[in-house]
Amino acid sequence: MTSRALDARNRLASVVRHHPADQPRINEARAALAEAKLADFIERVLGEAPPLTDEQRVRLTELLRPTARRTTRRKALAERLAELDGGDAA
Structure with missing residues (x-):
């Protein structure tokens, strides 16, 4: 897991632990984790692929x-x- 996704995962864990009743905040942290994972994946694939047309x-x-x-x-x-x-x- 890259630092971007790892940071987002850690933020989610912190929110869940310290604000278990704050569902909107938890949902926001989950969305941020999903975005970080997707960004990391896209970055990795584009780094390995030939230039795009x-x-x-x-x-x-x-x-x-x-x-x-x-x-x-x-x-x-x-x-x-x-x-x-x-x-x-x-």
């Missing part, structure tokens, strides 16, 4: 966006990439 970055970015906005945002990103490439977004 613009298209790959767009697809991966879309995974982190809310579902309702994905279609509209994907179209906008495709159009922007097409502009940068001087091509067609279709």
Whole structure:
């Protein structure tokens, strides 16, 4: 476990131990731990992988966006990439 995830895990343990009745605070600490684990994983994988293309970055970015906005945002990103490439977004 990296220091980012380890720090978040320790904060969660502290909150649970010292504030067992404070559910919103516990939930926030759990969310922070999940975020730290995900960030560590992404950082590790990107460090091992070859450089990403613009298209790959767009697809991966879309995974982190809310579902309702994905279609509209994907179209906008495709159009922007097409502009940068001087091509067609279709």
